[in-house]
Structures are given as structure tokens and as C-alpha cells.
Amino acid sequence: MDYAPSPRTTPTRNPARVSYDRTTAHAVLDEAVVCHVGFVVDGRPVVLPQLHARVDDTLYLHGSTGARALLAARDDGLDVCVTVTLVDGLVLARSAFHHSVNYRSVVVHGTAHVVTDPAEKSAALDALVDAVVPGRAAGTRAPDRRELAATTVLRLPLTEVSVKVRSGPPSDDAADLDGPHWAGVLPLTTVPGAPVPAPDLAPGIGVPDHVTGWGRSGS
């Protein structure tokens, strides 16, 4: 089922590129390693990169968004806009004007709250580790009570959500098609390199499958 449009998720430009498709939104949120969290401090915008994890229709944010914002979130919650963007390619038109980028982005508006329930917090932290490397949470030493207390996790319901996608070739004006300029798309992909073991890794511990398999299905 699609997300319901709201005034602030209704586009003023390129409406054909916008949808409210839940499956696409989830896929983009899941593939992105970082999100950008916007909030308002003293009437002015602040945007910080952050790790996130989606569990069903909830987005969890790792709470290192600065002490002031977190304090605000402890009371009435924190109004946030969370945006993720995956760049799929550079769109090179004959005309400078029609240059673009192929991308998939998701914008989430809502009010984030600090997760206080210990079970939810523990599950959210597992999800945050697994969002970076699927399967990783089971391959680590789980957080102890002190570490859980030292970590803040924010919960943001996925209700006001929009997706924007641009794909395909450049859209040049007909008059430019006979011009001398090359046009097309340069695809971009994020690829993992060879894993770099920690300098203090004990001998005999091999690279686990969840590391070597990263990126083969989702992020």
C-alpha cells in the first residue's frame, strides 16, 4: 500500500518523478548507508549525516545528532526531515541545461522520539548494525548495560514519506539532437574493496561471509 501524500510531500516540480510507493521507499532506505537528518535549532536548519535502520514502518536513527537535538527529543519529540539519496548515474545531455543525475531519493517528515524501552532499544541497535552490514549483529559482541545506556536511539514512524526517482537517458531538445556533442549516462556504483583486518586482529580469524558478501543483495 502506498504512503498517503501530504502537503509537504506533494512536489512543486517534476511531479512525474515522485511516488509514494512503500516498496521502493523501503528499498532505497535499506540500500543507503547514511541518511541526512535535518532539524531546526534556534529557528535555523541543521543537517547532519547519520546511520539509520528501517524495521517495518519505523526508521531508527543512531542518536549522535548532537546533544541539543537529543535533549529536545526527550520531551515532545524532535521534528525532523530525513533524506537519503542514492546516485545511480550522471546524465550528460547535449545541452548544459538538460544535464542531470539519475538518482533514487526518499524524504521522510515526522517527529522523532527517544527510544526508552530496553527491548526495543536493544533490537534497534541490532538493526542499526545489520543495516550497515546484514548479518553483522550476530557476529559481534552484543552491547552491555553500560553501552546501551550510553547510546541514544531515535524512533521515527514512516508515515509521511515520498520517493523521487530519475532514471534513463538524457532528455535533449529536438533541435540539439544533430549537434556535435556526445550524450549519454555514466553509471555510478558503490563497490566494496578488499576487507582490511584490524591491525590488532588475533591470528586465525577469517573474514566472515557477511563481510565478503556485502552489497550482493541490498546493502
Added chain:
Amino acid sequence: MDYAPSPRTTPTRNPARVSYDRTTAHAVLDEAVVCHVGFVVDGRPVVLPQLHARVDDTLYLHGSTGARALLAARDDGLDVCVTVTLVDGLVLARSAFHHSVNYRSVVVHGTAHVVTDPAEKSAALDALVDAVVPGRAAGTRAPDRRELAATTVLRLPLTEVSVKVRSGPPSDDAADLDGPHWAGVLPLTTVPGAPVPAPDLAPGIGVPDHVTGWGRSGS
């Protein structure tokens, strides 16, 4: 010369990771294909992905940030926070708690104004095309008067700027070093694929060097 710290570019967490180094800030801004622009609408945050180009100590933003924001910028300017983040690797510690990401990010605070001078606007649009693919602006049909009028460019001075960098291996607690878990870094890189010519590309137009050479020196 470094940028001068301000209250809102002074970190509340991990101060050792933050700097005001101009050269690093410029390199991160130049390498990133998209930025995330935050602004305030009706007291609430909005964050949208955007193309940007740096010219010396000015950041130009391609003005498709929505009509309301642009209208606001036409008068007193628009308070924005522009953030770019490059993800260099996934930091996999023995403990879930010490998981992290290697990244380079830049946060710019300031007031953006619409560029009205035609010469500055034309140069900024060239810079925006060259920011996506260096050398590309000279390999395209330049904007005509109608296209220039249809495009909005915002100018943001680079004065309130901070850089945050995390690099290197995971930082596990001493007590975890003898544990059974693999630890290390999975490097991530953005790589170009083979250029995809536009379906309507005239025969005999080869892929230019500025396309095949993308990413070999900066973005």
C-alpha cells in the same frame, strides 16, 4: 587558512574528528556529486538533495529546491545548512557498540541568495556542469537566454564551515581484543561503469575523454 569556528560549527561530540581546514573542506565539497540542503518551512525542517559547485569560497546550488524556498531566497535570502558526506568504509568492530563508518563530511551554514547577475549566473551554471563531470561544460551546447531565465542558482558564501572525518581501524575495548569476532574495515568506493550512449545519439560521436576519465582526479 582555516575557517573560523562558530557556535554552531563547534561540536558537542567527538571534537577530535572536527576541523576547519579549508583545503580538506574544498576537496570534500568538490568530490561529492550531491549535497543535502536543509532549510526551514513553517518552522519545520526540509532536506533535499541538490547539485552544487564550489568556486573559490562560494558554493553555488542548482535551484530546484522547491518553489517556496526559492521565493523566500529572492527577498532576504534563505537560511540553509548544506551538508555533504562521502562514505569511505564500514568500520566493523568486535563489539556492536564500536561499529562506525569512515567518512568525510562538510557542514556549511549560511544564507543563500538568488544569483541575479547574468555573467555570474552563466559562470555558475558552467561550474555546476563541470562539478558533475570536470571538463564537461566546454563539451556541451551552452545555455541560451530562455534556459538561463528558467534556471535558478543560489549563492552561498563559504564562511561558516566545518569538516568531520573518521578514518582508520575500529577502536575496540581492550577486553574485546581476544574475542572470536573478526574486526576491520570494508572500504567503499564509487566507481563509474561503462558510459551508456543516448539511444538517439548520432553515429560517429565517440565518448569524450572527460567522460572516460571521470573520477581519476577528484570527481
